[in-house]
Amino acid sequence: MHTQGQPVTITCEQCYTDVTIPALNHCQQALCPTCHHDLLSFRNAGFQHSLAFALSALFFLVLSLPFNFLVFKSNGQQHSIHISDALNVLIQQDYVSLAIITALAILIIPCVVLIGIVFLCTGYLTNRRAPSSRQWYKTVKLLSQWSMAEVFMVGTLVSLIKVTSMAEVSFGLSFFAFIGFAGCLTMSLVNFDKNRLGLWLYKGRLPKPEPVTKDTATISIQRTWALLLAAAVLYIPANTLPIMHTQLFGNDEPSTIIGGVITLWQSGSYPVALVILVASVIVPIGKIAILGWLNFTVQHQYTRGKRTRARFYRLTEAIGRWSMIDVFVVAILVGLIRLGNTISVYPGPAALAFCAVVFVTMIAAITFDSRLIWINRKALND
Incomplete structure (x- = not known):
């Protein structure tokens, strides 16, 4: 069985316990013995997969913007929307803050997270630590919990069920592209082990929490x-x-x-x-x-x-x-x-x-x- 790396010591951020972790095999996880927080994991070619999914997600994100997202038909009238149209309507209704929040959660923050993953995974696979690598690492850790593309996709499906009794709704190309974007984004984050990348960035020892x-x-x-x-x-x-x-x-x-x-x-x-x-x-x-x-x-x-x-x-x-x-x-x-x-x-x-x-x-x-x-205390x- 393929193993990865040498034993390392990580301080658990949720209970402040120092844990020495041996080399892990494929699909193994190391949990904190005190609080059972996930400390480290290993997947064969995990960062290659994370990079591939991140690039695919960015490609799907670009495709999800120019085409129709949904088409609404009722009483002989038809209305189609792009993702940007929903944001524009919110702005026209004086809900600028809601439009900004939606854009940040489903487009801007996921895009920044994906760019950061591409940058960091490329550096890891080529063993090149750029001066900005640590800042990108902190950014990805901070923003990944605020990325909500998959939540938006579920919300879209719920909204479709709400309107099917009122009219006919059909899917545009951007709808399927956004599904690909949300799915690839999720898989990229699943394969992206932040702590393992941090150990590489900080040369074998993650900085201790304050x-x-x-x-x-x-x-x-x-x-x-x-x-x-x-x-x-x-x-x-x-x-x-x-x-x-x-x-x-x-x-x-x-x-x-x-x-x-x-x-x-x-x-x-x-x-x-x-x-x-x-x-x-x-x-x-x-x-x-x-x-x-x-x-x-x-x-x-x-x-x-x-x-x-x-x-x-x-x-x-x-x-x-x-x-x-x-x-x-x-x-x-x-x-x-x-x-x-x-x-x-x-x-x-x-x-x-x-x-x-x-x-x-x-x-x-x-x-x-x-x-x-x-x-x-x-x-x-x-």
């Missing part, structure tokens, strides 16, 4: 509480105000998130209703509750269930961005359904509030220092 002190622990707890409080306050208008308005023959029909779930359920679209319920209702509430519980336990120095709490923390990191599905549904429907007084869709004020809930909870997960689960030095 140590925890009493001051940094207090700041982490206070910031997390502030962000969770803000998210809880924003969650109220996000669920009580309309997330979109549908104008049908001059009549305005506002729709809230819960109202959309109920409508989908009553129409028989049970799987889609459950997806929206989980992503837009249960996940945000669950994330706020879990992070609040974790912050409370570290503030009051709980010592039980450390591994369970660490698993819940990783869960909040993994699922948080999927709540953006409903926001992307609005973005697609606003750009797609534009037939004047016959039928048109407009964004509602809840769209921005819900966006803010998702982002604030994601930042709260970042500000929460998971090492406090394992470290006794009373024993820390200032």
